[in-house]
Amino acid sequence: MSNGGSYDVIVVGAGSMGMSAGYHLARSGLRTLLIDAFDPPHQEGSHHGEPRLIRHAYHGGPAYIAMALRAHELWRELEELTRTELLVQSGVLNLSAESIYSYQQRVEDAQDLDLGIEYLNADEINKRWPVIQLTDDFKGLYEPRAGYLYSEQCVRSYRQAALAEGAELLTYAEVEHIEVNERFAAVRIKDGRTFYADHAILSAGAWFSTLKGFIDLPIRPVRKVVGWFEPSTSAFDADRFPGFTLNSPYGGYYGFPSIGGAGLKIGRHDTGEGWLPGQPLKPFGSLPEDEGDLRAALEAYMPQAAGTLLRGAVCKYEFTPDDDFIIDRHPQYPNVLLAGGFSGHGFKFSSVVGEILADLVNKGSTSLDISKFAVSRFHSLTTTR
Structure with missing residues (x-):
């Protein structure tokens, strides 16, 4: 050797x-x-395929919250060091049907940390962001200091x-x-x-x-897809719409406003096909659910964002049990x-x-x-x- x-x-x-x-x-x-x-x-x-959400009122308890807050500080330090914009504080709106997930524990965990979060009902969300259409069983957790990173x-x-x-x-x-x-x-x-x-x-x-x-290690690699859709209104533009997460009967999703006219980006967090290192990833559109699942969620809750698919991409998750x-x-x-x-x-x-x-x-x-x-x-x- x-x-x-x-x-x-x-x-x-x-x-x-x-x-x-x-x-x-x-x-x-x-x-x-x-x-x-x-x-x-x-x-x-x-x-790849930026951006990525950064949130503070995190699920998983105080350990995650402390790490998220320190991570935010370090991203700002890296921005200053390299004179490059990395973190945009667009706000993040977390949405969930209460039968699927409750934000109550997150609210309690964040109470003593001055995170500035807002706990909203469906009517309050629909009025503040009229392009979102939620049924009465939804709640929202809005984090105005959160946002997204250019990964x-x-x-x-x-x-x-x-x-x-x-x-x-x-x-x-x-x-x-x-x-x-x-x-x-x-x-x-x-x-x-x-x-x-x-x-x-x-x-x-x-x-x-x-x-x-x-x-x-018990790590399972999974093929995931994301898509960028053309909204019919400027209400989804980056200076007007937050990043978001969505827990719904259609599945678990995350997304971003239209940044520089790229279209609203949405991906599905749950489900996905297994993948092995070295194997080719099936391109976006190989499976009907690639676009179908993303479009179905948008049509249900943000119908004015469910326009033409501008671009699709595949990436990898690495899940632990x-x-x-x-x-x-x-x-x-x-x-x-x-x-x-x-x-x-x-x-x-x-x-x-x-x-x-x-x-x-x-x-x-x-x-x-x-x-x-x-x-x-x-x-x-x-x-x-």
Whole structure:
């Protein structure tokens, strides 16, 4: 094996989480190598097809809320550092039929944090945003300080910042083998070079199954679709309409206003076809539900947005069994950190996840509560030596 070099930390998977970690690690003075099978930002992960929502009054309890608030701060810091707009505070309107999901717990969790949220009934929502048509059984949680992130630009900005701090990035480098002991981690790529470090971070996203020879996490990659529809009114324009989530009898959805005339973007969060790394993704429109499900939800609740389909795209989710993240040490090797299973709602947190991973390397701990993200909750976890 040829020695490709030695570092303090190697990050395997330089997408949203990995690139953020690379910046925070390099900024702390550690010799950092980022390895990615492609050239981030790219179309092979979960970060393309911007934008992505960022919300604060989060489901899952105080741990998520604290992370969301810190993530927001870090996105603003990255904007200032790179002089690039990344976060737009458009407001986010969360909508749900009460029989499907109640926002009451979120309201209670957010009460002491001055998030400025508004808890609205269907009539109040219909009057404030007349292009939304809800039945009386709907409630809404409006977050005026929330909004959306330009995801690809976020990754690009973290890449710029990481390299400026001295991190090295190896692109189009597919990892073939990982070997670890208590003293070092060795990562071999397909061209035969092996890189060594005191610590390793694995953040391979939907491609985690390619690392099964070293760790087998219960992460299920899923094909997802999004579509951009042409509204018949300017009421859906970005300066007038918020980002949104929708829990309805038609399924669970999320969406964005029409940004720069691109059309209203909507995607379905639940359902989706299984996918295996290396397999081609069926293009948008291959399945009737690709457009059909998105259009049905719009016709039911935002009919003036259900115009011509301007564009469709496919992307990947990486689900854990409980939809919570994995941020923890490898169960056998404490010098290896795992960050994965972000389950279609993780991008907004990538700024703070990178900071958490850097703190775990540098300090051995983090000030944020990540106990619910432990790998030990999956009793069937398989590791190999």
